[in-house]
Amino acid sequence: GSSIPEVAPAPSPAKAPACGGDGRRVSTVLIIIAMQTEALPLVNKFQLSEDTDGSLFPKGVPWVRYHGKYKELDINLVWPGKDSVLGVDSVGTVSASLVTYASVQALKPDLIINAGTAGGFKAKGACVGDVYLASDVAFHDRRIPIPVGKLSTGDSLDMSPQDEAAILANDATIKDMEGAAVSYVAGLLSVPAIFVKAVTDIVDGEKPTPEEFLQNLIAVTAALDQAVSQVIDFLSGKCLSEL
Numbered sequence: 001g002s003s004i005p006e007v008a009p010a011p012s013p014a015k016a017p018a019c020g021g022d023g024r025r026v027s028t029v030l031i032i033i034a035m036q037t038e039a040l041p042l043v044n045k046f047q048l049s050e051d052t053d054g055s056l057f058p059k060g061v062p063w064v065r066y067h068g069k070y071k072e073l074d075i076n077l078v079w080p081g082k083d084s085v086l087g088v089d090s091v092g093t094v095s096a097s098l099v100t101y102a103s104v105q106a107l108k109p110d111l112i113i114n115a116g117t118a119g120g121f122k123a124k125g126a127c128v129g130d131v132y133l134a135s136d137v138a139f140h141d142r143r144i145p146i147p148v149g150k151l152s153t154g155d156s157l158d159m160s161p162q163d164e165a166a167i168l169a170n171d172a173t174i175k176d177m178e179g180a181a182v183s184y185v186a187g188l189l190s191v192p193a194i195f196v197k198a199v200t201d202i203v204d205g206e207k208p209t210p211e212e213f214l215q216n217l218i219a220v221t222a223a224l225d226q227a228v229s230q231v232i233d234f235l236s237g238k239c240l241s242e243l
């Protein structure tokens with residue numbers, strides 16, 4: 001009789017090995033960035049498009065979501081937008097908490113990245129342009145004793161003597177205005193978070209902070225965005241258990 005030719009099974013596409021731990025691969029990433037100046041270079045770099053649908057967030061809020069695919073990741077970048085009364089970026093812990101909460105509820109990310117600029121302490125070795133990956137964060141203006149953190153967060157760009165004592169007690173190398181708020185919400189909702197902070201000014205240096213901050217913002221933002229890109233490249237294809 002006629003023989004049936006044996007057909008080799010089609011080779012299956014190369015697959016990354018299964019994830020250990022809880023078996024999840026990083027797929028959806030949520031980047032929270034407070035300032036437009038910090039956000040736009042990343043929007044361009046990852047070719048993200050602005051969400052014009054308007055159904056993600058409550059009506060009337062200034063929050064802006066950009067999204068797109070990059071390698072194996074669904075990237076969402078959320079910027080809290082400009083304050084409708086003052087016309088400035090909505091920096092600080094209140095906006096950071098709200099947009100983080102609303103974005104996590106709507107997007108169910110596997111991981112949050114809070115990226116931004118920060119003041120650095122030269123006594124701890126920080127220099128302008130350095131980019132820090134902080135794993136521990138704390139608030140410094142709540143007057144509640146809490147465990148030490150490397151990144152200290154408060155709602156002021158300047159530093160009162162009381163803040164300074166709390167920041168020292170936090171053993172912080174850098175100081176920002178959103179990290180601990182994002183960390184708080186990430187903890188509430190059990191989403192892992194990474195903090196990428198680039199130093200624009202030396203808090204314990206000679207120069208006035210607002211001037212030094214504005215002088216270095218653009219150049220340091222380039223270093224920040226490079227670091228965020230490296231983090232994103234590192235994350236693509238990784239399992240949560242590998243981080």
Ligand code: ADE
Pocket residue numbers: 117118119120156157158175176177200201203209213
């Ligand atoms: N972001 C950039 N510089 C900062 C500083 N000195 N304090 C808080 N946030 C900052």
